[in-house]
Amino acid sequence: MVPFPSAANGLEFTPTWVRLPGWGGVGNAVGKKGSANSLHFTVETSSNGVIERDFTVGEVPGVLWSPASGADRAPLVLMGHGGGTHKRWPAMTGRARLLMTHGGFHVACIDAPGHGDRPRTAYDEQEIDAMLRARAAGEPEGPIVDIPSEAGLALFDAFASKEKTLHVNPGRHKELPRFEADSALRFFVRHLGRAVM
Numbered sequence: 001m002v003p004f005p006s007a008a009n010g011l012e013f014t015p016t017w018v019r020l021p022g023w024g025g026v027g028n029a030v031g032k033k034g035s036a037n038s039l040h041f042t043v044e045t046s047s048n049g050v051i052e053r054d055f056t057v058g059e060v061p062g063v064l065w066s067p068a069s070g071a072d073r074a075p076l077v078l079m080g081h082g083g084g085t086h087k088r089w090p091a092m093t094g095r096a097r098l099l100m101t102h103g104g105f106h107v108a109c110i111d112a113p114g115h116g117d118r119p120r121t122a123y124d125e126q127e128i129d130a131m132l133r134a135r136a137a138g139e140p141e142g143p144i145v146d147i148p149s150e151a152g153l154a155l156f157d158a159f160a161s162k163e164k165t166l167h168v169n170p171g172r173h174k175e176l177p178r179f180e181a182d183s184a185l186r187f188f189v190r191h192l193g194r195a196v197m
Helices: 090-103 122-136 149-158 178-192
Strands: 018-020 025-027 039-047 050-057 060-067 076-080 106-110
Touching: 060 090, 076 090, 090 106, 090 178
Parallel strands: 076 106
Antiparallel strands: 018 025, 039 050, 050 060, 060 106
16 A cells, blocks of 8 residues: 555555554545645544544545444445535434444545535525525425426436436425435445445
8 A cells, every 4th residue: 555645644545445544444535645635634533433533635624434443444435415504414424323333334424615614605605595594484495496207217217327216205305204314325235335344
């Protein structure tokens, strides 16, 4: 393995994995040594069997959650979010915990532009305020796009994967049924495998 980006932060680099010695975490590497897109860990905490590490990649802040014990190598699941929330929004931390405890994965979540710890423009502020007002009033939170079912199914069929599933649930975006999170976990375990001991 070639050191990346420095021995001071305990990282080693291979083309597909970042190994975090001493705690067994791994993830996809981003950037070259010393580049503006290098991965930098800033804070590390541990509680309840979870190691939490804040990081930045260039100007993008994120958090990496890993099991405190377990596999030496495991797949990394990257999550993003919107809705004016933060990378530590309860829905994100809940999904991360599910993926860690039942799939053995490492999970990273980044703040989307204009969300969490990323700077917001005046336009971002207006959009988020409008969304929050609509949510409080029980109104749709964004534009309603009516796609005829035939067109939606044609788009789904156009995806190249031979193994795919389509999940459609009535209700609001934030009212996703719990069984869908379990279904996503099964999908990741099936396609990424479990942690390698």
